Amino acid sequence: MKIKQIDNGLKGVITVPGDKSVSHRAVMFGALAKGTTHITGFLMGEDCLSTIDCFRKMGVKIDVSDKEVVVHGVGMHGLKCPNEQLYTGNSGTTTRLLCGILAGQDFDVTMTGDASIQKRPMKRVITPLSQMGAKIDGVDGNYCPLTLHGANNKLTGITYELPVASAQIKSAVLLAGLYAEGQTTVIEPACSRDHTERMLRALGADVKSEGRTIVLTPPEDLTAKNVAVPADISSAAFFLVAGAIIPNSEITIKNVGVNPTRTGILDVLKAMGADITESNFRDEVEPTCDLTVKSSKLKGTVIGGEVIPRLIDELPVLAVAAAFAEGQTIIKDAEELKVKESNRIAAMVCELSKAGADVKETDDGMIINGGNKLSGASFETYNDHRIAMSMAICALGCEGESEILNPEVVAISYPDFFDTLKKLGGV
């Protein structure tokens, strides 16, 4: 994919695809609920299709059309033993949340995914689930393929202090908690996305959150409720940054999910000087609004501490924003970026350097001295959707022409990314 520098701005009103985290959960929890769940705005990206595939293999009927996804729930105890391994593709959320659900079933099952998934740490969910009584075998006790021995298991609720602020670990423990005897309590070091808590509550479960502590009392069953998936702020992030760094731009993104556990990107971009306005607020299970960004003069900032889990997936594109900002940006406390779909610290440092940015890797992030004139280059994606899209946005501001190698990887979370970019006047 070739991308040229933009000289007359990006303009338009766009919608971006449905939220990945909410789409996964809508299928998973819909499958475990009694009744039918109609999901609108579902993200038809490869990761969420992996979730659908896994639940179909466990006997859940799921109809997919252009308009909606319909999940015919089987109830908390209605999943069937699959005839084959479950394949979770590139999706960490599918793999880790499924660990929690499968730990509570009365059958054994093996799960694996692509080359990236097989390198991602699973001990972080195996440890608490084992404390609850689950039996899980993995390669070196940490990697896929994982075999979950659910048969003859009895789970017991625990109090678990998460070593890292991770919604995937928190959700795995809470989902196992659905099947445990007694309450399950999770304490987070900083608040991570709370879609699991919100959705379980909407389905009738008793989930109480107070600060960083979440307590789940296991329900008899869950009751289906339709889900309107908001647009994904993690996908909107690419256009928020593009609109801010490319002169003469004005982009409105409709109906974006602005759950406060996800809006770190807005806080940081505004602190950098970005002109972002919010309108048309709607407060449902997940709050939404329209976001409008206009080109702005950005300045460097420090990104670290409690905001990190609120923008973890947006850090690659924030690194791009920092490269176009005046002054220094420090990204710290972000070690988790090393164990995402790729090592996103190393990847962004290497690719931004190719364009001529002044960027240095640190143990827990990077330091970017912004404002260098950047030039087009041939950018690697590390088979990571967010690196591909971040470097595509970077390319819009690089002098001359750039190339994104294996651009098709964007299909994991945003199959139409390049079409939207074209619509705005990019590509």
Ligand code: S3P
């Ligand atoms: C997700 C949680 C985050 C995020 C991922 C989606 C979720 O991962 O990076 O893209 O849906 O729960 P961690 O919980 O591992 O930080």
